[in-house]
Amino acid sequence: MIYGIGTDICDIRRIETTLARRGDRFAEKVLGPQELQVFLARRERSHARGVRFLATRFSAKEAFSKAIGLGLHLPMRLPDCQILNEASGRPVLKLLGPLADWFAERRLSGLVTLSDESDYAVSFVVVEQAPPAA
Template sequence: MRIIGHGIDIVETARIAAMVTEHGERFLDRCFTDSEQAYAAESKHRRFEHLAARFAAKEAVLKALGTGWTSGIAWSDIDILRDAEGRPGVRLGGEAAKIAATLGVEHWFLSITHSDSYAVASVIACASR
C-alpha cells in the first residue's frame, strides 16, 4: 500500500456541545449524517463526545485528502461509520468521493479517541500501489 495522505484533528467536546445547544438540529443536520446522529444518540451521557469524535474525523479526512473545505465538499459527503467489530471507518460521497477517486484512495485507516474534554482523530488515506 502507498500512503496518499495523513490527517489528524483535535476538537474540544465542549465546543460541539455549545454548537448543538446554540444551533440545535440545524447544526446537527449540516455537520452530521443521519447514521452519525443516531450513533451519538445511543449514548445520551457521551453524546457530545461521539459527535466531537466524528467532527474531528471529518476534519482529519479533509486533511488526508489535502483539500480542506474549499473544494465544494459538504459535511454530509463524509460519513464516519463503525463496522460489526466496532472499528471506525470512512464512507465518502459527493465531491469528497470524486477527489478521493482522482487521488487513487482505495482504503482508509481511521483511529478515534475521545474523553469528556477532547476528541482526536487520525486518518491515513492509502492506494494499493
C-alpha cells in the first residue's frame, strides 16, 4: 500500500551559490557519511559533478521528507537519509539512526528516482507500507 509520495525540483545554481558561501559545512549538513565521500570524490574530478551530486541528493531528501509526511522534523534529519547508488547506478535509500528505526517500525520501504538537466535537479519518491504480519 502506498504510504506517501513526494517530489521536489531544485535549482542547481542555488545549491552552487550556497556551497560557495558556506563551504563544505553546507554539504556536511545535507549529506550522510557515505554520500559525503562520493561528493568529495566527484568534486575532486569535476566541480560541476560534485555540485550536481549535492543538488540531486538535496532534492531527493526533500521529496523523501514529503513522502513520509514529516517534512524536516525529527526524526527526519537530512544526513540520516542517504541516497546511494547500486553498482547498476540505481538510486536506493539507506536510512540511519532514529530515522531508520522510525521507518522500520512502520514497515515502510521506499523507491527513489532522480535526474538533473541543465540548471535543475528533480526527484520523485514513493514510500510503501507492508501489511501487518498475520
